[in-house]
Amino acid sequence: MLTSTFVHLNGIGPATERRLWDSGIADWNTFRRETQVPGISPARKVAYDADLTVAQTHLDRHNARYFADCLHTRDHWRLLPTFGARALYLDIETTGLSARDGQVTIVGLYRLGRMRTLIHGESLTQAAIQDELDQADLLITFFGTVFDIPYLQTCFAGLRVEIPHFDLCFAARRVGLQGGLKSIERELDIARESDLLQLDGLEAVRLWQQYRTGQEAALDQLVRYNAADTRNLEPLAACLYEQLVVRYGPPAPARRG
DNA sequence: TTAATGACTATCCGGATCGA
């Protein structure tokens, strides 16, 4: 999918990219082999060839950060096959107040098949979050561009997010799935433990308050709730990716990594 | 309830093409 992408080139949008695909130019190599491309002047063709060579170099070096900068966030989903193996799935819980007045209570991090839970007052530090981000190639959240990441960056000034960010909330909307994480999970038959089905973000706030008054079991349930939210982002991302490819990707023969 | 972002829409402007 990534080597079929042309919208990162200055002056090429979705319509031109679609036209390229329809004319048989399905990937970077094919584009560069052509001596001329209809609708693109020879001078621009030379510039684009150079840009694609640079992009190929970064792809060969597995440099996801390059594509974070040159691709619109709307198109970061295209990076899933290439960088998904080293994706970091992230979900936070808070005290329920605004980022200025509140606190992060739990940070769930799922990477390489391993769940890590950072708890306020115990393991939750800026360094721990930064360490996970630095080791990942792709960040995947639900509504994280609006809520999780800005909240974390308010609580932990200087936290750097330099990797591409695939926000599943807006991806879901683009394929016609409205609603929050739980309702979309139900719609796509993504399972979670039955005793966690009734929980939501506000309940998570109450569980934290109960834990602070000494109820250890509340923390256990909160951690499991957060882990379910975080882990379920993986099958949700895969499902949404498939739908995005059908809707916005190249014709079937060109759909590769 | 608040804040912030993406989606959507309208408009503008630049670039490519084509004919004289």
Next chain:
DNA sequence: TCGATCCGGATAGTCATTAA
């Protein structure tokens, strides 16, 4: 080579949506 035309990318403004 120049000018007219058209296409489409860029931009600005507005609206809808979601998180805890």
